[in-house]
Amino acid sequence: MLLINNLHVTVQGKKILNGVNLEIAAGEVHAVMGPNGSGKSTLSYVLSGREGYEITDGEIVFNGKNLLDFDVHERAGEGVFLAFQYPVEIPGVSSMNFLRTSLNSIRAYRGEEPISAVDFLKLVRKKAETLGMDDKLLQRNVNVGFSGGEKKRHEVLQMSLLNPKFAVLDETDSGLDIDALKAVADGVNALRSPNRSSLVITHYQRLLGYIIPDYVHVLSEGKIVASGDKELALDLEKKGYTGLNQIQAA
């Protein structure tokens, strides 16, 4: 589904990614762990097409297409979804309007008819209920006045509505208490399917106890330095990233 090949990225002249290689097949969940500054968030932004990231070498192939040829909104149309580490507050834009515009944009991209207001309302209410979200929250402006947990649930709600093929979860666990973490993880797990893949980016093993990955990769200084199964995450938790560097050096 997704192939990242020798990806080199600079931001404002500074090299952040130094040849990342990663292959994710349909239905797989991969986790990327790594210390601060290792390039985890850069990887998520490059996948979603954010401006300001210069790809100096390498390629990203998504379902046989060169992902780098697409603009941000087109990537979303192609089925890439980024759950933000810090979901953005947008005063003046109601959540409902945002969600509907978003869903209809994606539907238009796929050549589908727009969803009617009534059907949309039903759909959103159902999804919100599944996530244990008060749908009154959606009467508010996008993320404005949402708690940390509500923001992350809102991200999962969007993911569930837009039905992406590939989701990047960027530190979805940050700022969550155990209950919220569990609710968010349940939401993500409910979306696991043989045709959907995910990339879970996280600092800690904690989240991976709830969203069990098929593969774990360690990103350090812009490169994947170790890959393994979920045991690698537990190993890291014990030894820390410095411990890992020692293993690498040995």
Place this chain on the structure above:
Amino acid sequence: MQSVQSPKDHNISSFLARYNARRDELPGARNLREKAVKVFQDIGLPSRKTETWKYSDLRHLYLSDFDLPTVRKVNSELLAPFILEGANVIVFVDGIFSSALSKNDWIEGRTEFQTLSNFLKAENKRDPWYSIADIKRAGLTALNTFLMHDGMVLQIPANVTIKNPIQVIFLNSENSSVETHLRNLIAIGENSTSTIMQSYITLGTSTSFCNVVTEVSLAKGANLRQVILQDLGETNWNIGQTTVQLEENAHFDNFVLSSGARKARSEICVKLNGKEANCSLKGLALVRGNQHCDNTTEVIHNTSNCRSSQLYKNVLDNKSRTVFQGRIFVAPDSQKTEAFQMSRNLLLSRGAQADSKPELIIHADDVKCSHGAAVGDLDQNALFYLKSRGIDPQTAHIMMVEAFVSDLIEPLCDDEIKTHLEDFITSWLLNVETEKMQGVA
């Protein structure tokens, strides 16, 4: 820089010659007009040396020649898109009232509408309204006073609620190049309520100069919601001066959406004269190209327990320019005053420029007053967030600008006006040519 041989002086003599030719018209305002001439001879026209005109330069206006208003016929179908559904409509074409285009049969009994020229035909009609607008204010009010030729006079008696908005359309006809000095008088009686929308529009292209003075008087408990949409063609000049006087418990709500004209200035002066009177002034400029839009306000708290709030926002593209000058004056003993003011500017282009100048003069000690100003561009994080959800760059920009202006549009009470203005804003945004809006990376 090329120097121009005193176009102002040339103008002044031609203005006075025109007054002399029409001296005997409008006998009801003879004394006032004579007084205005004297004031005008004394203070002349504003220049950038005039404190309140520092940021708005009228030199090009003074260099232009205009025609005098003449009656022109306009096909009513052309007007249809500008008319609010369900509204009572009064139309002026090139500064002259058009009975054929107006739909004011509703007025009988509950409202008295006359044209200014009719109103002032009779002698001794001198009315206290004349003292509302200050004819010493920077020359243009005086000019309007001695050259005024037409306008609307709207009187709503006590205890009347006019449900549908009254829409007054000031239309510049195609290829017109006229100079109009319109004078509007609005008086709302005790405990009466009305919504008035003034639309300044152009059919095709025109190069006109519209100098409008509007005087509003709100009796005790009266309530006026005034919406002004200025969408003249981008080769016109529009200067509007509104002076409002409020008695006890009166409420004045004003919103000016200014998007047209080469140079536009909306000046509003509100005098809170009765206790518990309050006003809300809002403005939005949507400008591009080389347009210049100036909103200048003055709120005078003449007595205690009054509230005023001002919120002015500008969206600027290309090399356009906006000015906001907001003055709050709290007279001695006007205790328990609440006066707020905010000016926010959104620059869509690096070449645009926004000037904000708040001025608070407070002579009472038990008051709550605040002011603020901000200039910025669109939040790139929010734009990225919207685009990452599949929303195309143009739609994302439009959503963001609409969000920026939402607190001006949301509170509008009349649904027809709200929809009309929302559509107006969206269509303006669809035409923004900035690279950013088209999403060129």
